[in-house]
Amino acid sequence: MKKATVYDSSSISEDETPPDDKGHIKCECGAFISHATEIINGDDSIQQGFSAKKQYRLFGKPVKTWGFKNPSNYLHVIVRVKSATVDWDNQEVLDTYPWFKGYSWSIAYCKDCRQFLGWKFIKGQQYFFGLVIKKLQGPHQEAAIWCAECNILLAKAMHLQERNVTRRKGERDSSERIAIAGVHGMRLERVSNPGEYYFLIVPVSECINYRAAGGKTSYYTWYKGYEWEIIYCSGCGNHIGWKYTNRKPSDTFYGLIRDRLGGLDSDPPELSLGPSAETEWYHEKRLALVVGNNYSSDPARRLPSCHNDADEMCKVLRSLNLPFKVTVLKDANEKDIMDVIKGWGRQTDAVVLFYFSGHGEISKDGVAQLLCHNGDKIDEDKLLLSLGKTEAAFKIYITDACRGQTAGGKSALMSMQYASQKRIAHLKELNETDRGYDMVKILSTSDGTNAYAGSNVSLSPFTQCLVDEIPVVQEIYDLCLHVQSKLSEKHNHQIAQFVFKTKKKFYFQTAKSNHSSRSSVSSEPCDRPLLSPKEYDPLIKLFEELLKGHTMQF
Numbered sequence: 001m002k003k004a005t006v007y008d009s010s011s012i013s014e015d016e017t018p019p020d021d022k023g024h025i026k027c028e029c030g031a032f033i034s035h036a037t038e039i040i041n042g043d044d045s046i047q048q049g050f051s052a053k054k055q056y057r058l059f060g061k062p063v064k065t066w067g068f069k070n071p072s073n074y075l076h077v078i079v080r081v082k083s084a085t086v087d088w089d090n091q092e093v094l095d096t097y098p099w100f101k102g103y104s105w106s107i108a109y110c111k112d113c114r115q116f117l118g119w120k121f122i123k124g125q126q127y128f129f130g131l132v133i134k135k136l137q138g139p140h141q142e143a144a145i146w147c148a149e150c151n152i153l154l155a156k157a158m159h160l161q162e163r164n165v166t167r168r169k170g171e172r173d174s175s176e177r178i179a180i181a182g183v184h185g186m187r188l189e190r191v192s193n194p195g196e197y198y199f200l201i202v203p204v205s206e207c208i209n210y211r212a213a214g215g216k217t218s219y220y221t222w223y224k225g226y227e228w229e230i231i232y233c234s235g236c237g238n239h240i241g242w243k244y245t246n247r248k249p250s251d252t253f254y255g256l257i258r259d260r261l262g263g264l265d266s267d268p269p270e271l272s273l274g275p276s277a278e279t280e281w282y283h284e285k286r287l288a289l290v291v292g293n294n295y296s297s298d299p300a301r302r303l304p305s306c307h308n309d310a311d312e313m314c315k316v317l318r319s320l321n322l323p324f325k326v327t328v329l330k331d332a333n334e335k336d337i338m339d340v341i342k343g344w345g346r347q348t349d350a351v352v353l354f355y356f357s358g359h360g361e362i363s364k365d366g367v368a369q370l371l372c373h374n375g376d377k378i379d380e381d382k383l384l385l386s387l388g389k390t391e392a393a394f395k396i397y398i399t400d401a402c403r404g405q406t407a408g409g410k411s412a413l414m415s416m417q418y419a420s421q422k423r424i425a426h427l428k429e430l431n432e433t434d435r436g437y438d439m440v441k442i443l444s445t446s447d448g449t450n451a452y453a454g455s456n457v458s459l460s461p462f463t464q465c466l467v468d469e470i471p472v473v474q475e476i477y478d479l480c481l482h483v484q485s486k487l488s489e490k491h492n493h494q495i496a497q498f499v500f501k502t503k504k505k506f507y508f509q510t511a512k513s514n515h516s517s518r519s520s521v522s523s524e525p526c527d528r529p530l531l532s533p534k535e536y537d538p539l540i541k542l543f544e545e546l547l548k549g550h551t552m553q554f
Helices: 306-319 334-344 380-389 412-418 421-432 461-469 476-490 538-547
Strands: 024-026 032-035 050-058 061-069 075-081 104-109 116-123 126-132 144-147 153-156 176-180 184-192 198-204 210-217 227-233 239-245 252-257 285-292 325-330 350-357 360-362 368-371 377-379 394-400 439-443 497-501
Touching: 032 126, 075 184, 153 252, 210 239, 285 306, 285 334, 306 325, 306 350, 306 461, 325 334, 334 350, 334 377, 334 380, 350 380, 368 380, 377 380, 380 394, 380 439, 394 461, 439 476, 461 476, 476 497
Parallel strands: 285 325, 285 350, 350 394, 394 439
Antiparallel strands: 024 032, 050 061, 061 075, 075 126, 104 116, 116 126, 144 153, 176 184, 184 198, 198 252, 210 227, 227 239, 239 252, 360 368, 368 377, 439 497
């Protein structure tokens, strides 16, 4: 293998690039490949295999992408650059099945991790490189995949992976080649079950906001050596695919049903570089209210670990490079909680966080509630509205509490038929202002299920997973993925639930070298779909119908 020869005087090497890392094009492993100034947006004669040509904002600038299929019908979406720091095989330059007229080609590899990156196209002394976009770092890897029914997040584009289905004798390959999120060329396989229902499968390495049911089985498995179990969306309850597990617990992936996903067929929104050097940052204020209710005076309701949960959460939040100013309440009542949040006032440039460990339930009318020390119950939407009234730049709502229904209780959707005018007013206010936006809800378990508590010398399983992940430098979506994965390993009946109503990125922990001047909230939006209450929240849709005087049928 030989390192690419540089003929163009405008080409660059890693040493010649600006020290601020602005505009770098990197391999997935982090190795420098090229620079955004080297991108070619002009047209060239196409010979064969051409699929599509589109323009997206990648690597900090508008970029023309090219889609091609090779003789094996695999789809590759590439970006062209004038020069690249890669290895390529100068002993094997081919002119068979050329994509660009008059150009021969040779395969290019990352010089560090040795993975395939694309091709070098050569015509005499002229050349350029075609880099496969899904092999590169960038905001396109952050593109979201969500449930088409309720818009809850399920995975990111970086989790996409191709898996080969085990075909039965006489079964024909009926796979499709598509560009997911516009730039991820993928081969999706079509499969059928014994009932002759057909599904196009999107394999991902990680998935959140699902619940598994029915137990594992290897009967009629589509992937040899793997057991499967059905998974449902934890937001709306729709069947979204299957979880596959090999004999090794670490070898797990998810097969999602294409027709039940959002974010696959549509072009991605305008992409940004995310939290890098050119993103504008500001030094933020961080406020947190941490509540732990052990119900010490009531033996019938006593919980052993909630004070421990609150103490550890407080310790972790105060230890971050950008620490939170934490108020801790133990065995608190509604007035205690609301007084602290109201005392924050208007905090437009701040991050505010509410954490609760204690009893919770879904009431008979379907309202999520937290149990106070004196037996009073505080509605979840009242707390959300109070957080919204701070008008903070980023709002985080975390509960480590059961969400089981009381006896004879209605679903959350049905509860709106019987909702009080005060509650409808709360939801309407959230809907008609921006107070419900830039908020993340992290719930220890899904609606209708219970959460596990710890002992008097330990933490609850959910809070333990949470405090383990908060000190790690990672975006909050990745934190949620890891918390859910670790929690399901400990208690597979407890599925943590996450709801995002923001396109901003947030980091609990920031790089230590930058913590004196860097914020954890990016001023540029990421590619996460905005879950607008007005458009997607079924409760909002329902109460709007109620306000019109319509009769709802259940």
